[in-house]
Amino acid sequence: MKKLTLDYEAPQQMQTLGISCQLADYKLIFRINKQLNIKFVRLESFTVNAGRFSGTYSLYHFYDSENEMDIYLLSNKMDNGVLISDFKQLDYFLILRGEYVDEDLLLSYKIQLRQVDDILFLQTIDIESIKNYLLFAEAYELHIEKCTPEIS
Numbered sequence: 335m336k337k338l339t340l341d342y343e344a345p346q347q348m349q350t351l352g353i354s355c356q357l358a359d360y361k362l363i364f365r366i367n368k369q370l371n372i373k374f375v376r377l378e379s380f381t382v383n384a385g386r387f388s389g390t391y392s393l394y395h396f397y398d399s400e401n402e403m404d405i406y407l408l409s410n411k412m413d414n415g416v417l418i419s420d421f422k423q424l425d426y427f428l429i430l431r432g433e434y435v436d437e438d439l440l441l442s443y444k445i446q447l448r449q450v451d452d453i454l455f456l457q458t459i460d461i462e463s464i465k466n467y468l469l470f471a472e473a474y475e476l477h478i479e480k481c482t483p484e485i486s
Contacts, residue, residue: 347435351444352410352424354455359392359409362426365450366407370443372396378481380408382417382473391417395482401439403432404482408474420464427461 355362363374374394381390394407406429409417416422428447430440440458447456464470 347432349430349435349440350459350461351428351440351447352421352457352459353426353428353453354424355426355453357452359394362452363394363407365452366447369450370446372398374407380474380477389415389417401432401434403430403435405430406478418464418470421459
């Protein structure tokens with residue numbers, strides 16, 4: 335009798351913080367890096383051309399080895415418009431992805447980010463609630479796979 339094996343990868347959890355501020359992305363990154371004592375790296379811009387999601391948006395990445403998670407900062411606004419119009423009041427999304435991303439870790443990041451003077455507004459958002467989420471998520475995941483360095 336044949337044996338079947340199932341490869342299973344634990345799903346990564348994702349939490350998203352929406353950030354509203356008047357700073358350009360590189361200035362916000364500088365202040366976040368300083369506050370959190372991390373070092374974001376700029377990735378290839380997220381370019382999407384699918385219906386209402388179209389344009390080129392800046393994207394930054396940091397791998398938090400202590401918490402075993404990836405942190406991304408994705409702009410929501412550029413000269414050509416808004417990436418996710420459901421959250422047009424937000425300028426950036428801070429996306430935390432990993433196996434152990436929980437409410438306590440998210441709260442810790444929120445407390446630290448609220449100490450950045452130029453962040454006007456910060457909120458936890460459910461990015462999965464947007465219309466056409468699957469379309470956005472597929473384009474975003476493909477882009478992340480392509481441009482995020484492998485962590486060993």
